[in-house]
Amino acid sequence: MNLTTVQKALEIILNNTVDFGVEEIDFLESEGRVLKENIIADRDFPPFDRVSMDGISIDIEAFKKGQRSFKIEGVQAAGSPQLTLDNSENCMETMTGAMLPKNTNAVIQYELLDIENGIATLNVEELKYFQNIHKKGLDRKTGAILIKKNKIITSAEIGVLATVGKSKVKVAKQPKVIIVSTGNELVEVVETPAEHQIRRSNVYTLVSILKQLGIKAETAHILDDKEVLKTKIEDFLTNFDVLLFSGAVSKGKFDFIPEVLEELGVEKQFHKVKQRPGKPFWFGKKQQKTIFAFPGNPVSTFVSCLKYFTPWYKKSLGINFTNNQTAILAEDFTFKPSLTYFLQVKITQKEGKLIATPISGKGSGDLANLVDADAFLELPDDRTNFTKGEVFPLINYR
Ligand SMILES: Nc1nc2c(c(=O)[nH]1)N[C@H]1C(S)=C(S)[C@@H](COP(=O)(O)OP(=O)(O)OC[C@H]3O[C@@H](n4cnc5c(N)ncnc54)[C@H](O)[C@@H]3O)O[C@H]1N2
Ligand code: MOO
Numbered sequence: 001m002n003l004t005t006v007q008k009a010l011e012i013i014l015n016n017t018v019d020f021g022v023e024e025i026d027f028l029e030s031e032g033r034v035l036k037e038n039i040i041a042d043r044d045f046p047p048f049d050r051v052s053m054d055g056i057s058i059d060i061e062a063f064k065k066g067q068r069s070f071k072i073e074g075v076q077a078a079g080s081p082q083l084t085l086d087n088s089e090n091c092m093e094t095m096t097g098a099m100l101p102k103n104t105n106a107v108i109q110y111e112l113l114d115i116e117n118g119i120a121t122l123n124v125e126e127l128k129y130f131q132n133i134h135k136k137g138l139d140r141k142t143g144a145i146l147i148k149k150n151k152i153i154t155s156a157e158i159g160v161l162a163t164v165g166k167s168k169v170k171v172a173k174q175p176k177v178i179i180v181s182t183g184n185e186l187v188e189v190v191e192t193p194a195e196h197q198i199r200r201s202n203v204y205t206l207v208s209i210l211k212q213l214g215i216k217a218e219t220a221h222i223l224d225d226k227e228v229l230k231t232k233i234e235d236f237l238t239n240f241d242v243l244l245f246s247g248a249v250s251k252g253k254f255d256f257i258p259e260v261l262e263e264l265g266v267e268k269q270f271h272k273v274k275q276r277p278g279k280p281f282w283f284g285k286k287q288q289k290t291i292f293a294f295p296g297n298p299v300s301t302f303v304s305c306l307k308y309f310t311p312w313y314k315k316s317l318g319i320n321f322t323n324n325q326t327a328i329l330a331e332d333f334t335f336k337p338s339l340t341y342f343l344q345v346k347i348t349q350k351e352g353k354l355i356a357t358p359i360s361g362k363g364s365g366d367l368a369n370l371v372d373a374d375a376f377l378e379l380p381d382d383r384t385n386f387t388k389g390e391v392f393p394l395i396n397y398r
């Protein structure tokens with residue numbers, strides 16, 4: 001049997017990423033998308049010496065000469081052009097967000113002064129130059145990169161896009177994805193299954209994983225009929241960029257997916273990976289179309305999507321991504337087959353380190369166990385005994 005190693009399978013997949021291009025969208029629609037341009041400061045941040053307390057502004061030289069009472073010359077409001085203090089022995093009332101008036105260099109908040117008959121008297125003995133003034137360009141200078149290309153846009157980025165006037169923003173185009181389940185035994189979530197049936201669950205797990213990646217995927221279900229499969233998949237290959245299948249890739253009489261895909265001109269990159277669960281995983285390409293056909297057992301579909309689709313998608317869109325997470329095995333564990341084993345584990349923390357306690361479950365059909373576990377510990381295929389205290393790569397889905 002010709003099995004592809006997990007490492008090789010991932011390498012093939014990552015060598016087959018697709019550039020889906022760039023589109024320009026309304027900035028308010030861009031949350032969760034991958035930025036495809038550097039966002040530059042169009043002016044200094046802040047763009048002028050910005051008053052940061054409500055109060056008065058004065059020329060500190062007058063204060064140094066012992067002056068404590070200042071006649072109010074005018075009011076500098078936020079949103080008004082800059083005023084000039086004509087007499088350096090006077091003061092200007094100044095509001096938070098206003099430009100600092102010309103000829104002034106310190107702001108004293110209202111709490112530290114009394115105003116009577118148009119005269120402000122200070123109750124302070126010490127002032128500092130440019131106190132309560134947010135200096136022009138202190139945060140960022142004109143031309144500085146505020147957000148780097150390939151960053152995922154979140155609420156923090158939305159504010160920055162707004163402040164530099166990027167009402168339209170360039171983001172990575174998203175592929176059109178369809179998630180397809182197959183099988184006569186599967187009924188809809190709202191239906192009551194007969195004794196020989198189960199509800200269709202894998203597609204929804206996949207929908208949810210993809211949602212977290214910012215992808216809105218469509219879904220479909222096809223019965224185990226080769227001709228119907230062929231017609232429908234041909235249509236999907238025309239209308240979608242990425243096809244994710246769950247089921248019908250193993251050795252069963254009704255496992256038609258690999259042969260149907262190949263008959264439709266999809267080139268197999270590999271079929272069957274040296275792993276458990278998920279061994280019958282099939283991966284192929286037809287020009288720019290990418291096809292992940294995951295084995296139907298729920299845990300197989302789940303872990304294979306996390307291990308292979310997630311990094312493929314992130315690399316395709318240019319998102320910086322390496323999963324370097326590891327965890328310490330909490331107890332001895334034995335796994336005999338020479339397959340990479342994705343061991344289900346519960347994660348706890350001890351002294352800042354992740355501890356992985358095996359809760360292996362009842363095999364790749366046991367989807368309820370995924371709820372009790374938090375992650376998969378990736379145990380290499382060249383060993384049988386894994387010792388408490390050893391460190392292994394982790395795929396954390398919490
Ligand atoms: N003779 C052999 N039989 C099997 C092998 C093998 O090597 N030789 N491999 C086993 C392994 S490992 C796996 S994994 C499964 C993979 O099966 P398929 O990809 O062909 O999937 P199905 O046969 O369609 O279904 C398997 C299982 O999963 C359930 N399923 C399928 N789709 C869904 C869904 N959307 N939601 C919930 N559950 C689903 C399905 O009812 C079956 O119970 O093959 C082994 N057999
Ligand atoms: O690979 Mo299968 O997923 O072991 O059950």
Ligand SMILES: [Mg+2]
Nearest residue numbers: 248250252255
């Ligand atoms: Mg099967």
